[in-house]
Amino acid sequence: MTFEEGTTALVTGASSGIGEATARALRAQGIKVFAAARRIDRLEKLADETGCIPVQLDVRDRQGVVKFGESYAIDILINNAGLGRALGSMWEAEIEDIEMTVDTNVTSAIVMIKSVLPGMIERGRGHIVNMSSVVALYPLAAALYGATKGAIHKLSRDLRMELQGTGVRVTEINPGRVISEFYNVAIDDDEKLRQTVETNCEDLIADDIADAIVYCVSAPWRVNVSQMEILPTEQTYGGTQFVPFKKRNQ
Ligand code: NDP
Secondary structure, X not given: OOOOOOOEEEEEOOOOHHHHHHHHHHHHOOOEEEEEEOOHHHHHHHHHHHOOEEEEOOOOXXXXXXXXXXXXXXXXXXXXXXXXXXXXXXXXXXXXXXXHHHHHHHHHHHHHHHHHHHHHHHHOOEEEEEEOOHHHOOOOOOHHHHHHHHHHHHHHHHHHHHXXXXXXXXXXXXXXXXEOOHHHXXXXXXXXXXXXXXXXXXXXXXXXXXHHHHHHHHOOOOOOOOEEEEOOOOOOOOOOOOXXXXXXXX
């Protein structure tokens, strides 16, 4: 499908990984793309390569986010910026890591939506694509991160209801493991990082998710892809586990 002349997207977290790949993919479709993140040097490089418009924006900066939303007519929001500190042991998490993870993944994502939605509703068209995760759908030993993505899952579902009759579409993307800087940002301990990323399996690449997003946003207006779960072929979820009580024989 070709997009309407002037179709404009905002991609958050466009300085690496899934966001960067999505900004590239949307530019390849001829869409005007605002590529937002904190690392402006990376965005400028991306702009040189793709013609996107670099925007230095911390998604936790409420004023900045609201101002951006009021200043530009955004048709497609790729609400992607996120991170997952304290993976696997939330009881050991620093308070600031808890606040940063919840604030970036949930509150900031909601404020981002709030900033672009009035314009979308006014124009009678728009598409919110929320970057969730399979951790929103299945139990995983990543309780803090899972809680934030669980919130995005519910947000996406409920927003569909709130937006009935407005013409604005909502999509939740639920990727499994994707090669990106996500784990480098999440895990400080080198050995734990190595054990986490070296699975001897073929992970998804960011382009796989970007391709799926292009499908969702380019589908005919009558089609709302509400949710898309995308896993590496070698990754599965489900089943039960039997784990002995560590103190039983002490
Ligand atoms: P990356 O670490 O490669 O990218 C994260 C992006 O988020 C960066 O561009 C970073 O930009 C941006 N970001 C983080 N905090 C802020 C902030 N405060 N303000 C603005 N931008 C911010 O990871 P991924 O590409 O893998 O992650 C993208 C999304 O996909 C996340 O929401 C993640 O939870 C989700 N996801 C990832 C999976 C994976 O296995 N990799 C699986 C499922 C979901 P900068 O630092 O320059 O600001």
